Amino acid sequence: MTNLKIPSLQHLARNWQSTPSGIAKQLIELANNPPTFNYNPLFSAVVDMLVLNVPYEHICEGIRRKIKWIALRENYLETLALIYKYFQCVNPTYVQRVGRRYYPVGRGLLVPFDPPIIYGEKGEVYFPWLSFWRINPLLGERLSLFVTLVEEMLRNDPELEGARFQILDFAAPGKKKPRQLVVRDTTGIPRLNPSRISEMLSTFAEGYLQAVYELSSAKTPPATGDSPGRDKNGDSQLSLI
Template identity: 55%
Template sequence: MPELRVPSLQHLARNWRDDPEIIARILVRLVLDPPRFSYNPLYSAVRDLLVLGVPYDQVVEGIRRVKRESVRNNLLGVLPLIRDHFAGITPDFYQTIGKRYYPVGRGLMVPFEPPMIYGVGGQLYFPWFSFWRSNPIAEERLSLFVTLVEEVLLQDPDLEDARFEILDFSCPDPKSPRRLTVIDARDVPRVGAARKTEMLEAFAQGYFRALEELYTPSSPPGDRPDDPISDPDQPNLFD
């Protein structure tokens, strides 16, 4: 059986619900029927376009080498929006940021790995890419995500003045093409301390209930992870 790994910060926010039982059902469903591809090639495309100056046609050609047609078309639907957003930007510097962890509770440490930061004319930019085609993080879940990111990352003195932008590549309905909506995190309401505690407790309860459902004592030994929360990396499970 596939393993239930600790979801990333953005997946915590997206899959959060008030009811821990609903969270548990969502997590179990994602383990039993996980998505079959990752958007990681698009992060490489951003670096190629923004930093290395690779011609756009060459970046497209690289994406066209993806074997599965549905995955290839999905990536190619986002790529022009990335190109247009970063057109004309020549960063003074570009760097990746090491993975950080947010303590949710009950020993649950949720990872957050920003794709990059870059600087232009003295302004530091921290873009976060939301590649979900449908049901992107929104409303209170978006507030939760921004609140947690601010705590885990933007309290770093080197990053506190960064302009945190959410690049949402979703589409308004299944038959429409994707479009880019840039959300300035400064415009997103923060979640208060008490409400944040409630939301994180609900998620922790849902996560551990999912573990109980997936890995019961009657499960065959080979189906049970030795330590389901010791390795919080999750490259593809919730993409």
């Protein structure tokens, strides 16, 4: 049996479909054919660099030493260079780590949300979400869903209330083109009304539970071999320094 993890808030938005069966099908495909890597090491690198003040060059050296898959290593380094350049220009007065939050979707489903940091600049608090997807970033109603849910969490959190919500999008404009950093001020992104949010979350919760049921009823062989983005213990959150 293939286990289905509860998706993160941004993956909920990205995998949302108009029907529960469509959501279930997509989640089952992801569970049976998971990505060979993830961007958790980049989130860790951001915290190391901006919160713990680990020198940028040391983090890059850690990536070169630890990541053996060349394409993945270059992917990380390309993105990290954009992050470093951006925060060198912003020059925040302080940076703080932010802990995991959960959003109740319904049917007992709590979806995790892991914002890496908040920072201060010129008397204002900024809440940046770092989107590392190279292609197919959130757009349209899926983007509105994500932004609306995050904004609700910010309003209800004393630690984050009043922070300016930005999306730092590191997507590439084409498959063979380098990444570019686009900073999105979320004030210009349309919000969804409560009834539409309720409808979309209910659809997702039903689709997720349908996927869990279908996977629990199926017999699938365990995965074998090492994935390029994991270490020998199966831990995808690699230590980069």
